[in-house]
Amino acid sequence: MPRPLVLTTDCGAEVDDQWAIAHQALAPELDLRVLVTTHTGSHKLPGDSASEYTASCARDVLDNLPLAVAAPEVLAGSPIPLASADKPEAGAGVDRIIAEAASFDSENRLAVLAIGAVTDVASALLLDPTLAERIEVIAMGFNEWPAGGDPFNVRNDVAAWQALLRSDVPITIGGSDACKRHLIVSLQQARSRLTRGAGPYMEGMLSDWVLAHEKLCRFVTGDAESWPIWDEVTTAHLLDMTEVATYPRPGLADDTSFVQDEGGERPPIRWVTRVDEERLWTHFEALLAGA
Template sequence: MVKPFVSIAEDRRVSRLSHPGRKVSIVMDTDTYNEIDDQFALIYALNSPEAVEVEAVHAAPFHNTMSDGPEDGMEKSYREILKIRSLAGRETLPVFKGSRTYLPGPDVPVESEAARDLINRAMAREENDPLYVVAIGAITNVASALLLEPALADRIVLVWLGGHAFHWQNTREFNLEQDVHASRVVLDSGVPLVLLPCMGVVSHLTTTLSELREHVRDKGPLGQYLYETFLGCMDDHTGRSRVIWDLSAVAWLVRPDWCPSELTPSPLVTDDCRWAEAEGRHPIRYVTHVDRDEIFQDLFAKLGQASGVE
């Protein structure tokens, strides 16, 4: 029998939905091999020590043309995280494997190293010092942890890139649609949630090969890695840009004014993957815009500082 989620006082939740205004400890939950934007976001976080301390990285499952299934996607993401960790000279950074399947039912968690690590880290912290979870993939690991330990909802703040804008025609976004059961768990749990929608909000966070050639390629091993990853993502870059929207989840913690937001009731997800409103739902923070230029300028500057090339 699944235990009910812990009840969080409304003023406490609202307080945690405000930007912390200080450096915080984070865990990153990422399907790093799925696309090219997770790599940018992880490297951005590792190079933003003034805002975040990355305590651990959790590999999330994914299934598309880059994997044979959720387990294969998680394993490939795990190896990609280890590669980035090595390039960044952070070999002691803890990395954990996540769920090998999506949630098989609405209240059925999936055991994993990542889910247990999240529970252990968050529950060991002081009650008034929540752990921030920056999630940029399917939300399976976090949902499983919440189901395994419902008190976790009062010990973390979840910053999740998931779904599309509320005004979009549907919310068939990769992170949300892969595991609708898990998406509903986090939206129903009452966990303080900062939601960054993809299409219609973060979708203009784009860059081009020529911009990365100018500002990233020659900035150390990490810059070279990001440039080559971007180069290989298309056969023809002529007149084309690519969205790097995962950066936004880190950017909200770095500078919240780059990601304007508002409080809104937590939405429901319908069976045909659309947003729906319901009365009496707890509030979440909903990002309505991102400042593309400020975020990329900050990333480029930090890559330069890390490599000694301004």
């Protein structure tokens, strides 16, 4: 039976969300029920709000895929981060997360993926703490264990991550460390592999982004024509293509660094240490080709 999931995303902030959305929507092993789009913190994007803009970007991706079934619904989530770790932002995205999780329990959890700010996920848990008994969170964020730190997803709503880590919800994190080791894709690789079906569409998005950000690509990867597809770490985990380590649940400082020995009796976190990238990209390539 396909694994049910809800995806929260800041699609359009760069290019990795688009790849993750496409992979999760096409994978027969997964049941992507709804996408909740989020803001991108201080990064200004065009449109009525950042979350409305990211919703438009997500719909565009879905419209260009060879889907065998109807595309999942896309909802614009919170357009702003939490004011503090105890003040939720109510909205349609939060309501949908709570509703989707209603039929699940601690033995059969709904996967809630966070590949942007976790504003809507944290708000849902703050409004309904029993949600921690029915969902698990799989997120892309943070630089490394045990230091933490983050330049984007976590930094875009630190208070939301503080609330998430203070809750009892199971959390698996795919950090930048594993993504840099396993998920860097060069333009040459993308052009040689993504040649059929919707492959050229996905390759084109990567090419456009990389060629417009050569300096950043060189800084992050050492190569002006390569970039990590960060958010695919969450897809890989759902598809059982990762290895993980278990660590004590940390607290989170305002500068996004982890504060150790704050976990108390709360559940540990899981940290992705390895991704089977060859299996992941072969799987994605076949789905895009319509195979």
